[in-house]
Amino acid sequence: MSTRKLSFREALLDPEQMSVTWELVPGRGAREEAQESVAQMAELAARDSRINSITLTDNPSGKPAILPYPLALEAKELGIETLIHFTCKDKNRNDIESELHALARSGLPNLLVMTGDYTTEGFGGRPKPVFDLDAVQALRFIRKMNNGFEIPAHKGSKKLQNTDFFAGAVVSPFKSKEAELMAQYYKMHKKIAEGAQFIVTQLGYDARKFDELKRYMDWYNLKTPLVGNIFVLSLPVAKMMNKNLIPGCVVTDKMVADLEAEKAKGNVKEQQLLRSAKLYAIFKGLKYNGVTIAGHGIGYTDVKHIIEKGEELSANWLDYVAEFDYPQDNGFYFFEKDPVTGLNTNKIVDRSTTGARAKSTMKDVMFSMVHHLALSEKAPLYPMIKKIAKKIDKSSMKKPFTKMEYWSKSIMLECRFCGDCVMHELAYTCPMSQCAKHQRNGACGGSRDGWCEVYPEKQKCIYVTMYEKFKNAGKEGTMKEGYIPPVNWDLYRTSSWLNFFAGRDYNYRKDVEEQEEAKSYAE
Known part of the structure; x- marks a missing residue:
């Protein structure tokens, strides 16, 4: 890895680098402990050349929180870039445009564009959901802004100055049904066609699925950089994900049982960090372009340990694949399984014999x-x-x-x-x-x-x-x-x-x- 701190874009586009992003959750409030912690962690991340950016969430789980924007500005002043979660919820297209103009003027170009979680709580009860644009439409809008967005003027129209957003999108290979999985992959094609410059995976613990996504992109010659999702998983959070209380994140019954057994042995934090480092090694072995590291309550020393241990283990990454064998019940895979590695072959599953069909009414x-x-x-x-x-x-x-x-x-x-x-x-x-x-x-x-x-x-x-x-x-x-x-x-x-x-x-x-x-x- 380079000793010079590369920008998020530089690291992700350099095939010799492993881009590292650390996810922080700003939380609800303006000057509460959560927001002060983000600033402190950003300052520590700024000093480490291996961490290319921090990423800030946007009202995760549909709950209100401070916008990423002001904390991203603080992080920038401290010397660390921010990858902002830019969701399409809670705002119509005019508000989306206004926010994009503000981000462009503030020199905050890195965006992870996604639909966003459905609203769950707020002042006086559940808020009215707003999904005016979807992620594909938002990516197209951002692409147009990068090329000089044309707007009505007093006489005809005029072009605004080009922006320089580096916008990516999300895909989830962790779907049990053929129809669900293929819908995710097909939408990914649209996202890339409309300007997604990198792809981040959703959260799961099935190494074969991470391998599948990489092979799928290679199969269709999709050259977009790919970022793997590492979450330092605790038992309480695992149980929430298992019940789908954190939408899109997949933790199977078997994994919950293994985590319960792990808790009984003690040294839980050590095991959590080691698991995350092994997943880092697998992503590097699969030739992902980067990782994003997250977890409730993890600090800089934890992220540092994951990076260092992950690099150490990466030479023997195939040895750890079996530890991430958590398939969903009767889950569908796009490729045939490789019995030797536990990952996939390049042979596509014959979908004429799989999945459900529905006749037109x-x-x-x-x-x-x-x-x-x-x-x-x-x-x-x-x-x-x-x-x-x-x-x-x-x-x-x-x-x-x-x-x-x-x-x-x-x-x-x-x-x-x-x-x-x-x-x-x-x-x-x-x-x-x-x-x-x-x-x-x-x-x-x-x-x-x-x-x-x-x-x-x-x-x-x-x-x-x-x-x-x-x-x-x-x-x-x-x-x-x-x-x-x-x-x-x-x-x-x-x-x-x-x-x-x-x-x-x-x-x-x-x-x-x-x-x-x-x-x-x-x-």
């Missing part, structure tokens, strides 16, 4: 027929229907037509009537009514065993159902393609059919964006 078939006959520019009835729609759009028939669409789609498809409909791209599933986080470009990372993070055992993740429908039709691969813009709320409670034919919906906006980008690249 009668309503799916009916709406699909309508779409293919009329609601597509290539549809045979499109020219005629477009003429009729334009006349309806400018006549007294507009209101009754809109009501007819509203009632038919609401009753049959649980439509939220946003007026900017994408259901035909999502297996006739409405993300505005059936996804708690309104995800239009893929699944969030909080599901467990196919169930929605917010409604476990009650509602399946819509992207699980979607994958099963697409797989039945042999079209599941389309889930990694195409970008869906955010809803234009000007269209709320209007006819999405009339908006489509009049060129007001997302299809038109996407075409304009693509034309503008093509022109910009040509210039």
Whole structure:
């Protein structure tokens, strides 16, 4: 490792380096013990050339906390960079833009863009959830800002000065169902296509899964740097993760039992740190580009020990793989298992014999027929229907037509009537009514065993159902393609059919964006 402290970006993009980020949780309050501790730990991290940045969380578990922004500024003054968790929850797109402008002006470029946890508590009870943009849309927005974001002006438009954000995203290989796992990987493709410059794994303790993710990225020639997640796991936190009380983090029953046995032997902290160092060694052996180290109550000496011990153990990293053999019950893997190493071969599992499939319902078939006959520019009835729609759009028939669409789609498809409909791209599933986080470009990372993070055992993740429908039709691969813009709320409670034919919906906006980008690249 270099003796000069490299920036987070430099370390992550240098194949000879192992980037190290230390996660700190700012907590609730302004000048409480948690915030003072962050400043103290940042000062210690600044003195260690091996720690390239600290990372600050953004209201984890859906609970209120201080924004990362002011503490990131303090850390910068102390001489350490910050990787800011930049979530899409609790703010609409204008607030997201405002925060991005503030971060750019303050010289805080490193962002880990994610959906964010569903809100759980706040002043006066559970707050209203706000998921105006998803992570894919936010990454696209940041990419546009980096290229000079064009905004309306008094005469035409003008470009803002280019920003220099180094934005990454998250993926979870720790999913038990084929549909869940593939939904995660397919969304990762979209994130990278829209500008994710690095990928951080979700938290788990299955070495085969970490190997799978690396092989998957290599298989698809995804050159984006990969960061492994190390959490110094205590028994109380393990039990919370085991019950999915910390969404997305996976600790199996077997691991909880092993931790209980470990506690009985004593020297618990020593064992926790040794486990983390072994995981560090495995990430280095798998040729990950970096790690992020976290854990409740861990200090600088603990992080230092993990780095030093991890480097020491890395030469024999394969010896420790068996200690991270915690597969989920009947869990799906993308590659066949290698019986020698306990990791994976490069042979892809035959998915024609795995996972569930779902047949299209009668309503799916009916709406699909309508779409293919009329609601597509290539549809045979499109020219005629477009003429009729334009006349309806400018006549007294507009209101009754809109009501007819509203009632038919609401009753049959649980439509939220946003007026900017994408259901035909999502297996006739409405993300505005059936996804708690309104995800239009893929699944969030909080599901467990196919169930929605917010409604476990009650509602399946819509992207699980979607994958099963697409797989039945042999079209599941389309889930990694195409970008869906955010809803234009000007269209709320209007006819999405009339908006489509009049060129007001997302299809038109996407075409304009693509034309503008093509022109910009040509210039």
